[in-house]
Amino acid sequence: MTDDSLSTPTDEVGDALATSTSEASLARTEQRSHEIEAQIAADPSKFRVMTGDRPTGSLHVGHYFGSLMNRVRLQNAGVDTFVLIADYQVITDRDGTGPIAERVRGLVTDYLAVGIDPGKSTIYTHSAVPALNQLMLPFLSLVSDSELYRNPTVKAEHEATGGRPMSGLLLTYPVHQAADILFCKANLVPVGKDQLPHLEQTRVIARRFDERYGRANPDAPVFPQAEALLSSGSLILGLDGAKMSKSRGNTIELRMTADETAKLLKRAVTDSDRHITFDPVNRPEVSNLLTLAGLATGRDPRAIAEEIGDGGGGGLKRYLTEVLNEMLAPIRARRAELAADPGYLADVLAAGNAKANAVADATLREVRDAMGMAY
Template sequence: MTDLADSTSDASLDRTRRRSAEIEEQIASDPGRFRVLTGDRPTGNLHVGHYFGSLRNRVRLQDAGVETFVLIADYQVITDRDGVGQIRERVLSLIADYLAVGIDPAKSTIFTHSAVPALNQLMLPFLSLATDAELRRNPTVKAELDASGDRPMSGLLLTYPVHQAADILFCKANLVPVGKDQLPHLEQTRVIARRFDERYGRAGDQPVFPRPEALMSEAPSLLGTDGQHKMSKSRGNTIELTMTAEETAKKLKRAVTDADRNITFDPTGRPEVSNLVLLTALATGRDPHEVAAEIGDGGGGTLKKVTTEAINEMLAPIRQRRAELAADEGYLLSVLREGNARANAIAEETLSEVREAMQMVY
């Protein structure tokens, strides 16, 4: 039995990173051999942390020729919440963000959980392939349980890793961009795929499901404007893609720095200052040490000014395109309908294969 905790050991991480480097080389020479699944929960507006951490990479993979599926995980909103909130507005907002940053619906499939019944039906056989102990060991499940206090954990939250496996396997994605924290989820998916084929007799023949691999994200570790915590919608320390240039300037003007006027890039010793330097470097495609040296003894005020100019310049075309998209709800809905139709066709085909392998075709 695979120990899911091993997926984040130092040796395993080294192997995964080496394999990711090999995959990047394969993408450059033969992108058509890969199918990627990625996505977001519609819980609020996307921000520059999302852009630098995942959105930009999705566009890169798509434009390289990798078939890409982008999931709007609307069902996952209710894993740990009492309601869905302004779900429709948030789903449409996500679609506008995706299209504005360069995700092309002609190349990528954008779809929602709730519109693909066959995907969710895969949860039933998959649940029989995962143990209660495995699910409770999952880092995300454990973290949510620890943070819940006296609140009972919902069955949907407990089975969150299985739902993610259904997300990945319904379209037979063989590549999933992940960070270190998501590796146990991907390992659970690989375990479910292997166990399905072992149990239902196709392991020695053509397996029903691929064993998806990790494309390790080298996403920068961005802090929020408070300089203390990861950029997070819930903490209100983000620079959202929907913000105006003026709102961005106001947010960065309140960003935390320190008393030393000499600007350096030292993420450990000066996290607040270094975070603004890193934001500037990412927005301009420069080395952060070079950015810091150029500002020199200009102090926090100059740093904030430089960062604001860099972020606003980078986001200007995205914001303009996004405003046009947000004003055309009919187009956003048409993109989603087309994506849902494609996802449904693939999910139904996969479910038919699953039924056949389980001898449940009557």
């Protein structure tokens, strides 16, 4: 690839990002996800998963049903799983880190409480893995500013800030995410449909790096082309009917008590129709609570609606409170035990950071070798 290579691939990545969520592309990705699940069942050793969270608040039931359960499933199936606590990404759109140490410890506690096993999964933080972040330098040379400005992830994150000036870290957010995935050579990333453009940016960066620096051995690329494992979970709204969000205070946090959960659910939004039905289009708030009840029990939300019948919103909330607290009880008990042993939590994170550093250092050495920069 020539020195002016960034003048033409702009169209390449633009087209890739634009089509990554087209109807045909989504159908292909969904089909590939089914194939990957079959391959995991046959031989999980072929895969390494990378996933994680920003420590901006406590994890809630949306996280549990949307991603945490799937992480536990994958690790227990034998997939090598890397779980990132993205502490550096907290400041992409914020003026400070807040009570970040407390939140990082909280994430570790939540992870272990829901069943993430430090003997099977690697839990680590951005700030403790220098080589991961150093990969941003060569990766930034592989993208243009126009590509970054057009990236849907950047646009969405910037809009969420209310139009404040975009920081350089926010602009390069997709490149940092690419480093998150590529440092450990993950070839599988669990994502929702809205996150496919971010994964496509990672694939473009991996491909460009190997085109520019990896031609000495084209059959052994430095980086894999990470694939998406699409989430099959239902979209869960907050208790107010809006998007579930830590900042809106409309969530049931994993760390909450049964009484706190009951009080919040009493205030959950329903509607004036006393007869309970599952109708996500016309009754989104009621259907959302039914979805939560279905996830907590493994039952069809329609069957739950028929059972509650004319019990109204009050009956639905009482049912949801009972089944959700019952489901969360062992997680909360385990969480309390873990929170009482901060030394163990620190040891888990230290061990995960050590493993992540070993992997990142090896990848960085390989990158420097490919670039002719191993002196």
